[in-house]
Amino acid sequence: MTKPQIFEKPMGFRDFPYLLAEKKRLVEDRVRQQFVKWGYREVYTPTLEFFDTVGQASEIPDSRMFKLMDRDGNILVLRPDQTAPIARLVTSVLKREPLPLRLFYHGNVFRAQEKEAGRSSELFQSGVELVGQSCPEADTEVIALSIEALRACEIHFPIIALSHVGLLEGFLRERIDHKAAISKLKQTLGLRDLVAFRQILACLDLSSADRQEILAITRSGLEHDQWKSLMKLARTEPVHDAFVYLERVWNNLEASGCTQLVKVDLSLVGSLDYYTGVYFEGYADGQGFPLVSGGRYDQLYQEFGVDLPATGFALKTDRLLEASPLKPEFPVRLALFYEPHLQKKAWKKAKSLRDDGWIVIMQPMEEGQIRKDLPVDDVLVIADEGGTSLC
Amino acid sequence: MLTIAMPKGRIMNEALSLFQQAGWPVPLQMELDSRKLVVSIPEAGFTLFLAKPMDIPTYVEYGVADLGVAGKDVLMEQARDVYELLDLGISPCRMAVAGKPDWQPDLHPRVATKYPRIAESYFKEQGEQVEIINLHGSVELAPVIGLAERIVDIVSTGQTLRENGLVELGCIAEVTSRLIANKGSYRLKGEAIQELLNQLEQVI
Incomplete structure (x- = not known):
């Protein structure tokens, strides 16, 4: 390996110059205000976790994790997501807290990129986890909160694609008694390869009615009455219950006033074998990548030895920074020039201005001259002749 | 308004004639033989642009094109995160x-x-x-x-x-050519995309 150039950074990692850092702070503040208003409490978890615990439980495949070793030879990972560490936190440090727990985080997660240079390996996310509640109202709450968080970043009309992973799985199982075929079908949906999905379906030994029903349920952009009418196709109780569950989520969303932003697409599956119920992704105009994704993951907590239902979402902060029209606002910036021997007066003046909410940059004068090249809105001079003047 | 990325070369002619059969007023091949890379037809609600076949999935993944026509070979090689909507059946x-x-x-x-x-x-x-x-x-x-x-x-x-x-x-x-879609466009312009899909399905 060649020695890196002095300015180089490891692949996939980037700096945030102040304009970007200020915007990130603003977006996170806006989002945080919403999370707090909805009763969520902030938590932090460590950057490093054990591969055998959090790493194994994570929805991120281990080929994309950054691994290292501690002094005892344990394999560590840079946290690949926030949900698994929070599950560890909930089942240990917070295990005596009354449920449900409403938690939120702002944090960076690390995922090795295989594709081109310039894609980030360190991603920022803000998200919530609602742990210990398995009712449709909990799912609705996180969906509605994700919309509210996007709106707080002035993305007024996001589109939420909503699905129910358990429903689809059960629906396929009712019609196909071939486990490998079902997992293959789900895999193609995970890859969003609808062509392969239909090809596999065509090759399966199915009645044409069954095939039509599967195609009908995996169509995108179903209207409420359309997917509701599919409910009568349910042949087993779990599938019927899943339909009823989704219906209750929908009715709840209607009550919260956001159904016009939500489209049902039961072909959406998210990370395979991770989500168990409701799953959703949020998009905004002009953005090719989702800004938020989340859903119900009732199996994760079993990895930590307890059976707790949970739902949540993660906002993709890096994408959100691109999508949000928000601009950080600053009060007027003043430069306070002063003759070095008047520094006491200058410090006093600066303090009183700052107390009044101004931004004050203190700059000693050089040979009685003031610099004209500072990025400030106004200039204040403390000198012997003329005293204090605002020009 | 849909933006569609078309591959230059052999596949383009077949793809264009398929779109024409489906009732889309795409320009004739002759008009595209010039060096012009972007063709906008606002009255029909779409813009076409021409790109190297290997680059089509990239344009679509990043969302600068809502839709694209790409060979399965390119899709397999690049494994980009896009929707693969329809097998156009062309250039098998x-x-x-x-x-x-x-x-x-x-x-x-x-x-x-x-x-x-x-x-x-x-x-x-x-x-x-x-x-x-x-x-x-x-x-x-x-x-x-x-x-x-x-x-x-x-x-x-x-x-x-x-x-x-x-x-x-x-x-x-x-290997055949596929109609691919950006994840976001598939949601935000779902109706227009579905309409095109239905029309194309009629002629395949």
């Missing part, structure tokens, strides 16, 4: 392994290809240990000149293989 061919008829496994087998990822994963699945050599064109040359015993490439009629004294040794996948 195979991703195949080829070599000389009297081909013998070497102690250190080599495979030349323009599709290193496809080749790598195929031979991995076969449990074969091979060295993949990445070329950018005229892959058939490799066995003739002795760079590699076998190649992985797309084969349509087999004419080029025959001319170079090569035979097809195995098929990796059937």
Whole structure:
């Protein structure tokens, strides 16, 4: 390996110059205000976790994790997501807290990129986890909160694609008694390869009615009455219950006033074998990548030895920074020039201005001259002749 | 307004005529033969642009194109995160392994290809240990000149293989052109995309 150039950074990692850092702070503040208003409490978890615990439980495949070793030879990972560490936190440090727990985080997660240079390996996310509640109202709450968080970043009309992973799985199982075929079908949906999905379906030994029903349920952009009418196709109780569950989520969303932003697409599956119920992704105009994704993951907590239902979402902060029209606002910036021997007066003046909410940059004068090249809105001079003047 | 990325070259003509049959007022091939890369037809609600076939999935993944027409070979090689909506059935061919008829496994087998990822994963699945050599064109040359015993490439009629004294040794996948969509566009412009899909399905 060649020695890196002095300015180089490891692949996939980037700096945030102040304009970007200020915007990130603003977006996170806006989002945080919403999370707090909805009763969520902030938590932090460590950057490093054990591969055998959090790493194994994570929805991120281990080929994309950054691994290292501690002094005892344990394999560590840079946290690949926030949900698994929070599950560890909930089942240990917070295990005596009354449920449900409403938690939120702002944090960076690390995922090795295989594709081109310039894609980030360190991603920022803000998200919530609602742990210990398995009712449709909990799912609705996180969906509605994700919309509210996007709106707080002035993305007024996001589109939420909503699905129910358990429903689809059960629906396929009712019609196909071939486990490998079902997992293959789900895999193609995970890859969003609808062509392969239909090809596999065509090759399966199915009645044409069954095939039509599967195609009908995996169509995108179903209207409420359309997917509701599919409910009568349910042949087993779990599938019927899943339909009823989704219906209750929908009715709840209607009550919260956001159904016009939500489209049902039961072909959406998210990370395979991770989500168990409701799953959703949020998009905004002009953005090719989702800004938020989340859903119900009732199996994760079993990895930590307890059976707790949970739902949540993660906002993709890096994408959100691109999508949000928000601009950080600053009060007027003043430069306070002063003759070095008047520094006491200058410090006093600066303090009183700052107390009044101004931004004050203190700059000693050089040979009685003031610099004209500072990025400030106004200039204040403390000198012997003329005293204090605002020009 | 839909933005559609079209591959330059052979596939473009077939794709354009398919869109025409589906009732979309796409320009005639002649008009596109000029060096113009972007054609906007606002009254019909779309913009076409022409790009290298290999680059189409990239434009679509990043959302600068809502839709694109891309070969399955390119999609397999690049594994980009896009929706694969419809098999257009045009320019059918195979991703195949080829070599000389009297081909013998070497102690250190080599495979030349323009599709290193496809080749790598195929031979991995076969449990074969091979060295993949990445070329950018005229892959058939490799066995003739002795760079590699076998190649992985797309084969349509087999004419080029025959001319170079090569035979097809195995098929990796059937390849056709696909209509692909950006994840966000698929949600935000779902109705317009669905309409196009329905019209195209009628003529395939």
